[in-house]
Amino acid sequence: MDFDLARQLAQENGTKIVLFVMDGLGGLPHPETGRTELETAHVTRLDRIARESACGLTVPVALGVTPGSGPGHLALFGYDPLVYNIGRGALEAVGIDFDLQPSDVAARGNFCTVDGEGRITDRRAGRISTSRCTEIVDELRRIPLDGAQIFVEPVREHRFVLVLRGEGLSEEVADTDPQAEGTRPLPAVATKPSGEMTAALVNRFVERSKEVLRDKQPANALLLRGFARRPEWPSVPDVFKLRPAAVAHYPMYRGLARLVGMQALTVGPNLEDSVATLHENWERFDFFFVHYKHTDSAGEDGDFERKVAKLEEVDALVDDLVALGPDVLMIAGDHSTPAVMAAHSWHPVPFMLRAKNTRQDECDMFNEVALLKGSLGTFPAKEALPLAMAHAGRFKKYGA
Amino acid sequence: MDFDLARQLAQENGTKIVLFVMDGLGGLPHPETGRTELETAHVTRLDRIARESACGLTVPVALGVTPGSGPGHLALFGYDPLVYNIGRGALEAVGIDFDLQPSDVAARGNFCTVDGEGRITDRRAGRISTSRCTEIVDELRRIPLDGAQIFVEPVREHRFVLVLRGEGLSEEVADTDPQAEGTRPLPAVATKPSGEMTAALVNRFVERSKEVLRDKQPANALLLRGFARRPEWPSVPDVFKLRPAAVAHYPMYRGLARLVGMQALTVGPNLEDSVATLHENWERFDFFFVHYKHTDSAGEDGDFERKVAKLEEVDALVDDLVALGPDVLMIAGDHSTPAVMAAHSWHPVPFMLRAKNTRQDECDMFNEVALLKGSLGTFPAKEALPLAMAHAGRFKKYGA
Numbered sequence A, B: 001m002d003f004d005l006a007r008q009l010a011q012e013n014g015t016k017i018v019l020f021v022m023d024g025l026g027g028l029p030h031p032e033t034g035r036t037e038l039e040t041a042h043v044t045r046l047d048r049i050a051r052e053s054a055c056g057l058t059v060p061v062a063l064g065v066t067p068g069s070g071p072g073h074l075a076l077f078g079y080d081p082l083v084y085n086i087g088r089g090a091l092e093a094v095g096i097d098f099d100l101q102p103s104d105v106a107a108r109g110n111f112c113t114v115d116g117e118g119r120i121t122d123r124r125a126g127r128i129s130t131s132r133c134t135e136i137v138d139e140l141r142r143i144p145l146d147g148a149q150i151f152v153e154p155v156r157e158h159r160f161v162l163v164l165r166g167e168g169l170s171e172e173v174a175d176t177d178p179q180a181e182g183t184r185p186l187p188a189v190a191t192k193p194s195g196e197m198t199a200a201l202v203n204r205f206v207e208r209s210k211e212v213l214r215d216k217q218p219a220n221a222l223l224l225r226g227f228a229r230r231p232e233w234p235s236v237p238d239v240f241k242l243r244p245a246a247v248a249h250y251p252m253y254r255g256l257a258r259l260v261g262m263q264a265l266t267v268g269p270n271l272e273d274s275v276a277t278l279h280e281n282w283e284r285f286d287f288f289f290v291h292y293k294h295t296d297s298a299g300e301d302g303d304f305e306r307k308v309a310k311l312e313e314v315d316a317l318v319d320d321l322v323a324l325g326p327d328v329l330m331i332a333g334d335h336s337t338p339a340v341m342a343a344h345s346w347h348p349v350p351f352m353l354r355a356k357n358t359r360q361d362e363c364d365m366f367n368e369v370a371l372l373k374g375s376l377g378t379f380p381a382k383e384a385l386p387l388a389m390a391h392a393g394r395f396k397k398y399g400a
Helices: A003-007 A044-051 A070-075 A088-094 A130-142 A193-213 A236-240 A251-259 A271-281 A296-301 A304-323 A381-391 B003-009 B045-049 B069-076 B088-094 B130-140 B191-214 B234-241 B251-259 B271-281 B294-300 B304-323 B381-391
Strands: A017-023 A055-057 A105-114 A120-122 A150-158 A157-167 A219-227 A242-245 A289-290 A329-330 A348-354 A377-380 B017-020 B054-059 B105-114 B118-120 B149-156 B161-167 B221-229 B246-249 B287-292 B326-330 B349-353 B377-380
Touching: A003 A236, A017 A070, A017 A251, A017 A304, A017 A381, A044 A304, A044 A329, A044 A348, A055 A381, A070 A251, A070 A381, A088 A105, A088 A219, A088 A304, A105 A193, A105 B234, A130 A157, A130 A193, A157 A193, A157 A271, A242 A251, A242 A271, A242 B130, A242 B326, A271 A304, A296 A304, A304 A329, A329 A381, A329 B003, A329 B221, A329 B271, A348 A381, A348 B130, A377 A381, A377 B045, B003 B069, B003 B234, B003 B381, B017 B069, B017 B381, B045 B304, B045 B349, B054 B381, B069 B251, B069 B381, B088 B105, B088 B161, B088 B221, B088 B251, B105 B191, B130 B149, B130 B161, B130 B191, B161 B191, B191 B221, B246 B271, B271 B287, B271 B304, B294 B304, B304 B326, B326 B381, B377 B381
Parallel strands: A017 A289, A017 A329, A055 A377, A242 A289, B017 B287, B017 B326, B054 B377, B246 B287
Antiparallel strands: A055 A348, A105 A120, A105 A157, A105 A219, A150 A157, A329 A348, B054 B349, B105 B118, B105 B161, B105 B221, B149 B161, B326 B349
């Protein structure tokens, strides 16, 4: 839904909406059984909720498009992921709780290994440990740079974030990462004239980093990509008149939630922790995004059985979400991560919305096949929040 | 469908299309039986037509959006209701058969009650009778106003329409209705500089009206809202090359039909009257919009049983529409009005299209659940007329 329309229709009332996101929820059949992860799992509570819900499947970005975590979540927050796109560097920075300012430019960094000729032999520097990454980063951030303040922050293993802060910085700088081995890192080049000063600063930083990295084998060089600023987007409170909170443990999802104006609450890694946090904060907010990571991790690892087990773990606790008594409970995924693909995929994602005044349908189980019988059909994920707003009585009538 | 495309494809032929609109058609399950109004009603003829039709559900405006009568009908006439929006004042004026001119500005008026301090104590003036409203309006329209001709027309109970006619009038005037009691009516204020002259005229009219209303307790003041001009839209004859007629008894729907270039035929309030009017005018037109109001009225009143009875009343006569032999018969609704909500709602609306060359499907009954199995799926209501045009052989091939 267009944000101007949403702003025009949205009204406050006392209702509460919970968006529960199982990361990488959707799956594909196991070659031996012909059943997906959800069809295999024993999820009787989710099945019961399906019978009480309007059911369907969401398309996160567009038919055939495999979303990253950013677009997958932004769509569920009501943002068209083809319009509201965030650069990789900015996503990486907000994803580690870095307080990115509007004028900052962030890039994603990789340590890599280069040979005597300067050619890349390992783009991931043997996946050095996170603690080693932290040590090296600590030296890099002491590099003095005229014209901008620099921040270098460890992420995980060989990955870090570089942030430049100063006047006149631009994201119009091409990657120094050639994304291939056997070739040299590229110099930073401006993609528009406005990027020239920033490119020059980056090149000076890279040049100085060589002295630091010379003795840090296998992390003896670095690659930068995805130069980006923090996007300035309309916020969920502004557009939908909601007081939104994120109940997410992993920094990436907390960062995404903050980008759209949610308050990121402190919470542990497990679903029990999320339920406890919901209880503690129930009165303070009227929209809760609850993130569950483990389904995606199992899918990414290609571990069908573990993904089944994680779905059953959710099933064991899902009635705790129902028991909170939200006016609208959405059970959704940001994208599919079929274990048989061991990767994100483009397949539509299981979805159900439990509220009063839902249209009944013949969907009686929560899985990819049964949900095709749902009254919501297969629909764009960005329409999920408008649907929830309607069911919560938070949208006025359109037109006389 | 984009109107440029429709104009390019449309061709005349001898076929006839009937669009039968049951107002507020869609429903929700009764809490005791779990069955909607349509599932409860005995509608064997509609069920048979469903087996002969391409079936589906329409989304009037967008997912989660509850339409007013205007957007709900405009969509079925092929107009994107997010593009073709009509202001409340203009809709109210055309809705009482007022011949609104392109340069007129219309506002919806309410009589209200104010106390000795001028504060509103009843926004609806105790819902005075329509005849009393007519008497008061008769005095108001004699108010002389330099700079514009004024028309004041009764609508129903405490509601009336004010129309200003003259040079340089503008709809850029904010409501004088504060939409709250305990506060004074607002002065008319221009929302853009171009509205200043009109706002001044409105304020002079309101000032003069005080003398008339002083002794009209409880209707001792008036409120105005929704200042709007008549929209100038492409017409159905122009875009779709149809000769369209409206068979609608209620002024609002006649007005909407005329706004898109239909001829509004004289007809009584019941479906028998509509069938008779269709017979009389069958040769004169090739598109007929037939409006049936009573399903919506019952839904709005929260009267589940009466809505069921009204659906059965339609079922008893629907074969008279089939017997006319239209090349395409659409059975549709402008929006859902579930009796359990006693209000318009956002839920998709039952739809079927009976014609030769329809795609078969497994939908064998005309209700919200069975229609989910239809070959048309859940689709935007504004695409219904293009679909009908295709089935009527009235669209040429696109491209070589």
